[in-house]
Amino acid sequence: SAVISQKPSRDICQRGTSLTIQCQVDSQVTMMFWYRQQPGQSLTLIATANQGSEATYESGFVIDKFPISRPNLTFSTLTVSNMSPEDSSIYLCSVPRRGLYNEQFFGPGTRLTVL
Amino acid sequence: AQSVSQHNHHVILSEAASLELGCNYSYGGTVNLFWYVQYPGQHLQLLLKYFSGDPLVKGIKGFEAEFIKSKFSFNLRKPSVQWSDTAEYFCAVNKNINSGNTPLVFGKGTRLSVIA
Numbered sequence: 001s002a003v004i005s006q007k008p009s010r011d012i013c014q015r016g017t018s019l020t021i022q023c024q025v026d027s028q029v030t031m032m033f034w035y036r037q038q039p040g041q042s043l044t045l046i047a048t049a050n051q052g053s054e055a056t057y058e059s060g061f062v063i064d065k066f067p068i069s070r071p072n073l074t075f076s077t078l079t080v081s082n083m084s085p086e087d088s089s090i091y092l093c094s095v096p097r098r099g100l101y102n103e104q105f106f107g108p109g110t111r112l113t114v115l
Numbered sequence: 116a117q118s119v120s121q122h123n124h125h126v127i128l129s130e131a132a133s134l135e136l137g138c139n140y141s142y143g144g145t146v147n148l149f150w151y152v153q154y155p156g157q158h159l160q161l162l163l164k165y166f167s168g169d170p171l172v173k174g175i176k177g178f179e180a181e182f183i184k185s186k187f188s189f190n191l192r193k194p195s196v197q198w199s200d201t202a203e204y205f206c207a208v209n210k211n212i213n214s215g216n217t218p219l220v221f222g223k224g225t226r227l228s229v230i231a
Contacts, residue, residue, distance in 0.1 A: 033218050042205065042223040043159075092159070094219075103149075104219060106159040 002027055002095050004107035012113045013083055020079045021110045023093035028073035033104070034066075037090040046091075049076050083114045117142040121206050121222035128196050128229050136191040136225050138206035145211040148189040149219065150180055153203045162204070165189065166211065176200070201229045 003026040013019050023032065034046040046066055047055040055068040069077045080087050090109040097103040122137040140146065150162040163174025170182040180191045189206060206222040 042221040043207075043219075045218045045220075048218060103147075103161065103164060105161075106151075108158050 002029070002097070002105045004093060004095060004105060006091075006093060006107040006110050008110055009108065010111040010113075012115060014115055015084055017083055018079055018081045019083065019112060020077050021091050021093075021112075023076045023078070023107055025074050025095050029095045030073065031096055032070065032076045033094045034068065034076075034078045035092045035094065035106075037092065037109070039088065043092065046078070080112065083112075085114045088112055088114045117146070117208055117210070117220045119206050119208055119220055119222035121204075121225050123225045124223070125226045125228070128227070130198055130229055130231055131195045134191070134193040134196045134200070134227070136204055136206075136227070138189045138191065138222060139187050140189065140206075140208045140220075141187060142208065142210070146208045147211050148180070148182055149207045149209075150174065150178070150189075150191050151205045151207060151221075153205070155202065159205070162191070196227070196229050198229045198231060200227060202227060 005024045007022045011019055032049045035043040036046055037043045045058050046061045047057045047068055049055045049068050049070040051070045051073050065081050067079045090111050092106050092109045094104045094106045118141045120139045148165040151159045152162045153159050162178050163172050163180055165172045165182045173179045178193050180189055182189050203224050203226050205224045207219040209217040209219045
């Protein structure tokens with residue numbers, strides 16, 4: 001199984017500021033996914049990040065609000081820009097299991113609270 | 116677009132009771148089906164999965180799920196729950212394609228509370 005770490009594990013931020021979340025994987029993966037889990041809700045896909053290309057965003061999510069970087073095959077960042085209290089969520093990255101493309105491993109998540 | 120429905124928001128059971136959590140999905144093509152579990156303060160973990168073959172799949176910790184294609188369902192079962200099964204359970208699906216990975220679509224989750 002892949003080992004995925006995220007930083008920070010949690011943060012409390014002020015409205016209008018931005019936070020960059022890091023996701024590090026212990027093996028090389030072509031594809032990474034970023035999800036959001038709002039309080040009491042399920043996980044919703046934000047975007048798919050492939051190394052060497054622009055991230056693909058789901059309906060309702062835009063690059064200006066959630067810019068993503070994917071500089072290499074083991075690392076990605078998600079920035080939550082110009083935050084509002086509605087952005088308070090857990091943000092998770094996930095990667096597919098090597099050789100078994102339809103199964104995914106999840107990171108521990110970053111719990112974000114916006115005041 | 117795919118969607119996943121989990122019918123129970125919160126289930127409370129006594130230890131040793133039997134468990135069945137409902138999950139229905141909507142998608143006309145071939146899908147992969149998953150149940151993930153999130154114990155308090157821990158990561159999402161895969162409980163079990165269905166890709167093809169025997170529609171009754173067995174997972175970790177005594178859980179099993181049955182894929183009924185005609186009902187678009189993938190219900191999770193356990194004959195006798197334990198206090199340690201207290202967690203949030205998520206049903207998820209993605210498209211079964213050969214060309215690579217597809218993202219998961221999750222249900223809203225079911226919180227299971229097991230009491231002594």
